[in-house]
Amino acid sequence: MTFNKDIYKEFEDVVGAENICDDPLIMAAYKDNPFAAVIMPKNTAEVSAIVKLCNKHKIIFRPICTGWTGLFVPGSLLIDLRRMNHIIEINEKNMYAVVEPYVISAELQAETFKRGLHFCVKGAGSNCAAILRGHGHLDETTSGDDRNHLAVEWVSPEGDIVHSGSLGSSGEWFSGDGPGISLRSILTSAVPPGASPGIFTKAAVKLYHWPGPTAYSLQGQSPRYTLKDKPAYMMARYFSFSTVEEMFNAEIKIGESEIALEHMGFNPAMVAGNITTCNEEFFEVFGRMAKQVKGPGFFIIIAGTSAEDFAYKKKVLDKIIADNNGESLKMVEDPEIEGILLIQCTRISASIRETFRSGGTFKSIPIMGQRDLTIKWATGAGEAKMPLIKKGLILDDGGGFFGWGVEQGHLGKTEIFCAFNPTNQEAMDAVNQWREDQKARAVREFYFAETMDNSEEVSKKLCNYLEWWHKIHKALDPNDVSPEAGSLV
Amino acid sequence: MGLEKYQGDLAMCHRCSACKFIPMQKVANKEFSYVCPSIARYDFHIYSGGGRLHVAKAALQKGFQYSDRILDMVKNCQMCGACGVSCNYAMDMEVMEPIQEYRIQSVKDGHTVPALDKAVEMMRKGNNMVPGAAAKRGDWAKGLNIKDFTKEKVDVIYHVGCLTSFNKDMWKLAQGTAGLLRKAGVNFGIGGASELCCGGRAYQMGYEEDFLKQAKKNMAQIKKSGAKTLVTGCADGYHAFKVLYDKYNLKGDLEVLHTSEYFARLIKKGKLKPVKKVDLTVTYHDPCRLGRLGEPWIHWEGKKLPGGNFVFDPPKTYRRGTHGVYDPPRDVLKSIPGLKLTEMTRIKEYAWCCGAGGGVNESNPDFAAWTARERIKEASSTGAEAIVTACPWCEKSFKEANSNLKVYDIVELLEKAV
Numbered sequence: 001m002t003f004n005k006d007i008y009k010e011f012e013d014v015v016g017a018e019n020i021c022d023d024p025l026i027m028a029a030y031k032d033n034p035f036a037a038v039i040m041p042k043n044t045a046e047v048s049a050i051v052k053l054c055n056k057h058k059i060i061f062r063p064i065c066t067g068w069t070g071l072f073v074p075g076s077l078l079i080d081l082r083r084m085n086h087i088i089e090i091n092e093k094n095m096y097a098v099v100e101p102y103v104i105s106a107e108l109q110a111e112t113f114k115r116g117l118h119f120c121v122k123g124a125g126s127n128c129a130a131i132l133r134g135h136g137h138l139d140e141t142t143s144g145d146d147r148n149h150l151a152v153e154w155v156s157p158e159g160d161i162v163h164s165g166s167l168g169s170s171g172e173w174f175s176g177d178g179p180g181i182s183l184r185s186i187l188t189s190a191v192p193p194g195a196s197p198g199i200f201t202k203a204a205v206k207l208y209h210w211p212g213p214t215a216y217s218l219q220g221q222s223p224r225y226t227l228k229d230k231p232a233y234m235m236a237r238y239f240s241f242s243t244v245e246e247m248f249n250a251e252i253k254i255g256e257s258e259i260a261l262e263h264m265g266f267n268p269a270m271v272a273g274n275i276t277t278c279n280e281e282f283f284e285v286f287g288r289m290a291k292q293v294k295g296p297g298f299f300i301i302i303a304g305t306s307a308e309d310f311a312y313k314k315k316v317l318d319k320i321i322a323d324n325n326g327e328s329l330k331m332v333e334d335p336e337i338e339g340i341l342l343i344q345c346t347r348i349s350a351s352i353r354e355t356f357r358s359g360g361t362f363k364s365i366p367i368m369g370q371r372d373l374t375i376k377w378a379t380g381a382g383e384a385k386m387p388l389i390k391k392g393l394i395l396d397d398g399g400g401f402f403g404w405g406v407e408q409g410h411l412g413k414t415e416i417f418c419a420f421n422p423t424n425q426e427a428m429d430a431v432n433q434w435r436e437d438q439k440a441r442a443v444r445e446f447y448f449a450e451t452m453d454n455s456e457e458v459s460k461k462l463c464n465y466l467e468w469w470h471k472i473h474k475a476l477d478p479n480d481v482s483p484e485a486g487s488l489v
Numbered sequence: 490m491g492l493e494k495y496q497g498d499l500a501m502c503h504r505c506s507a508c509k510f511i512p513m514q515k516v517a518n519k520e521f522s523y524v525c526p527s528i529a530r531y532d533f534h535i536y537s538g539g540g541r542l543h544v545a546k547a548a549l550q551k552g553f554q555y556s557d558r559i560l561d562m563v564k565n566c567q568m569c570g571a572c573g574v575s576c577n578y579a580m581d582m583e584v585m586e587p588i589q590e591y592r593i594q595s596v597k598d599g600h601t602v603p604a605l606d607k608a609v610e611m612m613r614k615g616n617n618m619v620p621g622a623a624a625k626r627g628d629w630a631k632g633l634n635i636k637d638f639t640k641e642k643v644d645v646i647y648h649v650g651c652l653t654s655f656n657k658d659m660w661k662l663a664q665g666t667a668g669l670l671r672k673a674g675v676n677f678g679i680g681g682a683s684e685l686c687c688g689g690r691a692y693q694m695g696y697e698e699d700f701l702k703q704a705k706k707n708m709a710q711i712k713k714s715g716a717k718t719l720v721t722g723c724a725d726g727y728h729a730f731k732v733l734y735d736k737y738n739l740k741g742d743l744e745v746l747h748t749s750e751y752f753a754r755l756i757k758k759g760k761l762k763p764v765k766k767v768d769l770t771v772t773y774h775d776p777c778r779l780g781r782l783g784e785p786w787i788h789w790e791g792k793k794l795p796g797g798n799f800v801f802d803p804p805k806t807y808r809r810g811t812h813g814v815y816d817p818p819r820d821v822l823k824s825i826p827g828l829k830l831t832e833m834t835r836i837k838e839y840a841w842c843c844g845a846g847g848g849v850n851e852s853n854p855d856f857a858a859w860t861a862r863e864r865i866k867e868a869s870s871t872g873a874e875a876i877v878t879a880c881p882w883c884e885k886s887f888k889e890a891n892s893n894l895k896v897y898d899i900v901e902l903l904e905k906a907v
Contacts, residue, residue, distance in 0.1 A: 021533060023558040028547035029533075029540035031504065040532055066506040067534065082532055087519055104506075106516035126513045127506050215517060221811045222578045222838050225514050279581050280804040349513030352505055352579035360501050360799050392796035421799065422500045 003036050007057055011077075014049045015041055019083070033072040035062075042083045044153060044161060044201040050079060051199065052159035054481045061481055063199045065101045065129035073483060079199065087111060088202060094174045095207040096150050097130075101200060105130045108205070109347065110215070118210040118346075120148050123415075125351035131203045135368070135413045137345050139406045140255065140263040142208045144413070145368070146184055150176045150204035154187055157197040157477035173204035186472060197473055197482035211261065211303040216343050223277040227339030233304035234261075235314065236341045238271055238329040239321055240297035244379060247296045248372055250324040254300065255408035257320070259313040262301040262345055265414075267400025268293055271329075273354040274344045275337050282358055285331075290398055294327050298404075301342065359395040359419025363431050365438055366415040369448045371405060374414035377447035378403065381416045381438040388418065388434060393427040395419035492545060492594060495587040497793060499546040501580060508538035508572035508584065511839040521834040521867050524571040526842055526860040535562045538572025538584050545591045555600045563595050564602050565856055568693045568847035569777040574810035574838045581799060581807060585782075592695035604851045605694045613699060616685045616706075621655035627681025629653070629660040635667055638678030638714045645670070645677040645751075646716045648730070650723035651686050652881040658888075659881045665904040666722050666748055672907060673760040677720070685710065687721075689729025689778070694848035704729070704739050711743060722748040722900060724880035725846070727814075728778030735786040747779055749879045749899055753817035756824050763906035766827035771897070772873035773819060773830060774864060774887075775840040776880035781810030810838030818879050818899050825906040831871045841867065843883035850882065861886040865894055877902060 002022045003011070012020050022037040030038065036059070041047045047063075054061045060076035067080070085102035092115050097108055105119075106126035112118050120142035122134040135144040142148070151167035151174070164187060166172045168180030176184050187196045217228040241247040247265075254260050266274075272286035302317060304310025321328070332338055344353075355362045365381065367374050382399035389396045395418070403414035418434060420427040439455075442448050449458040459466035474480075510516060511524045523529040528537040535544055541562065548554070566588070573584035595601070608618050615623040629649070638646045647666060653659040670677045688703030707730075711719065721727050724747070731745035746754075755761040775781075787808055791801045815837045822830050835841045844850070844860030865887060868876040875895035878884055887896040 019532070021558060023556050025544070025547075025554055025556050025559050026533060026535045026562075029535040029537075029543045032543070032547065038533060066504075068503070068505055080532070080534070103519070104510065104516075104522070106510065106513040107519045107522045110516050110518050110522075125505065125507075126516075127510065216514070218514060221813075221815070222512050222574055223809055223811070225512070278807070279798065279800045283798065283800065343514055347514050349507075349579065352507060356501070356503055356505070357580050358799060361503060395798055423497065 003059075008037065010053055011037065011039055011050065014046050014053070015039055030067065030078055031072060034074045035072070035078040036075050038078045038080055040080045040083050044155065047079070047155045047199055047201050048159045048161050050077075051155050051157070055158055055479045058479055059481060060483060062483070063101075065131065066104065066127065068124055068128055071483070081199075084201065089173070090115060090117075091173070092117065096173055096204045097207055098173050098202055098204045099130050100202055101129055101131050103130045104128060105348065112207060113210055113212070114214045116210050116214070117207040118142065119205050119207050120144055121348040123351060126348040127352070130205060131200060135406065137264045137348055137404070138262050139404055139413065140260050140408060143206070144406050146176070146187075148206045149184070149187070150174060150206055152176065152183070152187055152200055152204070153202040154183070154196075155199045155201055157482035158479070186476070197477045211305050212346060216347070218343065225340075225343065226336050227343060230335060230339050230342070231303075233307065233310040234342055235302045236299070236332065236338045236345070238266070238297055238299050238332040239326040240293035240295055240329060241324060241326050242295050244296050244375055246324040246326065247298065248375055250320050250326055251298060251371070251405055252410065253320045253323070254317070255405045255410075257316050258408050259302060259316050260300050261303040263298060263404055264300070264345065265298040265403045267397060267402050268297070269395075269397035269400050270354045270402055271299060271332070271341070273358065275340050279358050286397075289329065289331060292329055292331065297329070299341070299345065301345065355417065355419060359421060361422040362417045362419040363435055364415050364417030365435055366413065367442075367448050368411070368413055371403065371410055371412035371414065373447050374412070375403065377442050377445070378414050378416050380441065384434060384438060385416075385418060388430050391430075393420060393424070393430045491590040492549060492587055495545075495583050495590065496549060498582040498584075499542050499549065499587060501582040501799070502539050502542045504539050504543070506537070506539065507579065508576045510575060511835055512575055512578040515839055517834050520870075521841070524575055524835065524839055524841065526569070526844065526856075526863070527566045529863070530856060530859055531565060535559075536565065538576060538588065541566070541588050541591065542584065545587050548591065553594060553598060555595070555598070560595070560600055560602070563592055563600075564605070564848065564852045566847050567777070567842045567844060567849050567860065568592075569842035570782045570810070571777070571839060571842065574781050577807055577809040581805070583807070593697045596695035596697070602848070602852045605848045608848070608851050609691050609694065609696045609699050612686050612688070612691055612703065616703075617651040617655060618686050618690050619651045619655045624682050626654045626684050627679065629663045630667065630679060630681060633664065633667060636678035637681050637683070638716060639680060639683045639710060641678055643676050643678035643714070643716055644718065645675055646711060646714065646719045647677050647679050648687065648719055648721040648726055649679060649684060650721060650726045650881065652885065653723060654684065656881070656885070659884070662722055662881055662898050662900050665900045669752060669761060669900065669904060669907060673755045675755075678716075680710070683710070687726045687729035689725045689733060690848070692729065692733055693846055700733070701737060704734050704737065708734065708739050708741070712741070717742070718744040718746065720746050720748055720751045722879070722881070722898070724776035724779040724783070725882060728782050732782065732784075732786045747783070747814055747817070747879065749779070749818035749821055750814060752903060753820045756821065761903070761907055763825045763903060765906045767825050767902055767905050768827045769875055769902070770829040770831060770873050771822065771875045771877045771902070772833050772868045772871045773822060773836075774833075774843065774868065774876055774878040774883055775813070775815060775837055776878060776883050777840070777842050777846060779818075779879055780813040780815060780840055781838045783814045784808055784810065784812035813838055821899055821903055822877065825902055828902065831873050833867045833871055835867065843878070843880075843886040845882040845886045850886070857886060858889060861890040862892070865890045865892040869894055
């Protein structure tokens with residue numbers, strides 16, 4: 001699987017001997033994939049040189065940031081971008097930050113908070129790359145997907161350095177669409193098949209107003225950090241409703257009234273995951289919480305820029321909740337719990353507790369789409385989890401799903417996952433089957449088409465998008481060295 | 490083999506990379522966001538806590554295989570435990586224990602590092618981990634007329650430790666500690682030339698059997714003396730006596746205290762009175778084995794309950810760094826008139842290591858020095874005039890970092906004030 005000595009030497013000459021390794025034993029650390037080698041460039045020029053060598057020798061490459069997930073090809077070259085970890089610029093006036101791939105969201109967020117700004121931290125957690133495209137807990141006010149990428153520096157699959165948007169014409173990072181070429185439709189930096197081939201080496205991330213403190217004042221020791229002083233104009237609550245319809249109506253009204261800093265359709269298991277410090281505590285708290293909620297619900301953070309602004313937002317929220325017969329979960333009104341949720345859900349270290357801790361691993365079906373439709377589908381997908389829960393194959397989260405609106409609108413993200421023990425093959429098989437069944441149902445019953453997989457069946461129903469995407473990919477990557485799953489995660 | 494019992498924990502790592510950084514809630518800036526010196530210095534993922542777990546998982550599945558790079562990974566880790574704290578903020582899984590077991594297995598398989606072999610050989614022959622003749626171990630106390638606990642009845646054993654005993658620059662710590670104990674009227678004694686290495690550093694290096702022999706010798710000596718309390722100013726020694734001896738059921742009911750804990754207690758009782766002004770702005774460095782790794786050992790035997798939930802019978806409590814010794818050293822510093830304490834970004838359970846642990850001081854001094862310089866940089870950023878610590882190994886690391894920043898042990902400052 002390793003390269004011959006001459007080829008290895010060519011790569012080594014680019015980055016230096018200490019930044020490339022082909023020892024097969026280290027590959028266990030990289031998802032146990034037998035990569036031919038791991039290489040760590042320090043800048044765009046090195047990335048370009050590496051990619052050109054890959055084209056010369058027809059070697060498939062795969063870039064990673066923090067490397068949480070991805071699809072990997074055996075025998076390929078892993079380009080680990082962790083040495084490219086600089087915040088290049090935080091432009092307060094034009095509200096963007098330019099970062100390299102290995103700047104994690106927690107780092108960028110800490111720096112932007114100081115300036116009264118923040119950005120869309122993706123749901124994978126603030127431990128992941130800030131450059132990552134996608135969605136997160138703060139989507140309602142920080143949008144999602146490719147809207148948050150402004151200008152991008154991209155090394156194409158053939159090794160050319162391309163500057164998109166304003167960067168291509170003026171050297172400025174403020175826009176992804178121009179002046180200069182717009183590559184927004186193909187540079188998505190997401191997961192397959194929407195992932196662009198090639199490598200993002202820098203991107204301007206859009207910044208938004210942050211109404212919270214420049215830094216939270218925390219107390220206590222890990223794993224229980226609490227707020228020393230709750231910010232005066234911030235509030236966190238969880239509301240539950242008797243029906244999905246009431247919950248969705250409240251969600252829409254909250255979006256339209258633009259009062260929420262964060263509006264996250266957590267299920268009770270996810271709230272319990274966030275406020276507890278271990279699994280035993282989680283199951284105890286979740287058990288109590290499940291009895292206290294009326295039905296489906298959501299988590300919300302209100303943040304005001306002044307006492308008047310905060311009072312107005314609270315008043316509007318109260319009315320919306322009352323109009324839809326919502327009920328506040330008392331447990332979250334406890335100031336300590338409220339504080340934990342405020343810091344957990346804005347600094348977004350929440351995701352690991354929510355997803356990995358209590359089961360071990362998880363598999364999900366995430367969807368972007370019209371919220372009322374996807375919620376209906378997710379309700380059914382949740383019911384379909386119940387037999388697996390009864391058999392003890394997956395975590396008992398009550399069959400919950402979650403989601404949120406994006407940009408105060410009807411568009412939104414909905415997701416449902418099964419958490420399970422990664423060493424239990426029976427559980428793995430059952431969860432895979434559940435995924436397939438629920439994805440097929442989504443298409444069959446006209447809820448949505450799941451676009452996370454390269455599904456020919458779905459493509460046929462949607463203008464053969466995969467065929468078009470393959471054509472674009474072939475034009476960008478004639479030597480087929482940058483698989484469609486080749487971009488950053 | 491010890492690693493096998495962590496099979497379930499190894500399967501829990503999903504490469505989230507949290508182990509590389511301080512807990513996300515605590516990330517306050519770009520510059521000081523990392524917590525693991527090994528990944529920060531060597532970049533390849535195997536040098537991170539998660540990477541090490543994946544290598545260990547592969548070893549369980551495919552058998553232990555060694556290469557130069559794998560051995561480089563093994564030796565270039567201070568075993569500081571920071572990865573575990575950051576992981577365990579969110580996860581229920583053992584991190585440090587399987588990494589330690591991997592290291593122990595490497596030694597058992599004969600894949601050792603000459604510099605570490607040499608250090609352990611010194612311990613085998615002379616009961617100390619640093620160069621020096623065993624007979625000279627108590628030379629720092631010449632003329633001080635301190636009781637020998639192996640011959641006289643004492644309430645408290647002051648265990649000085651190898652580095653403080655044999656490095657003349659560190660003698661002031663032992664002499665200062667003895668002076669303070671005497672001022673407080675404590676009936677204490679030392680082992681002098683009979684004092685034995687605690688074995689803790691050998692354990693960190695993976696030499697489990699040697700550590701156990703040393704621990705048994707120490708406990709026999711302590712039990713014979715009848716003393717119920719042992720005080721040490723070395724964080725490695727503290728960790729060994731308090732945590733590791735307990736882990737192997739050797740500690741019994743011996744009370745183990747770090748000097749900072751003991752002095753904080755004596756100050757509170759009014760037996761030590763810091764009254765002299767020390768005009769200095771300092772920042773405090775938490776030694777790993779006094780801080781996050783200094784929390785008590787938790788004895789647990791049980792099994793995972795059937796089903797999809799990762800829970801155990803009986804419930805398992807993880808050591809997450811929550812109960813380390815963080816306040817007593819700060820309390821001592823705060824008790825000194827005129828002294829101002831300013832905190833670094835990375836403190837307490839998520840403090841950056843000084844660089845000396847895990848055998849790195851012996852096997853890769855450059856890496857140890859690099860790690861210390863990173864800490865000095867952080868300490869300097871606070872505006873402090875001095876960095877204060879509570880372990881001779883930390884003090885040595887910082888002094889060797891060639892910084893303009895003054896370096897003190899907490900004992901030195903307390904001594905000035907009393």
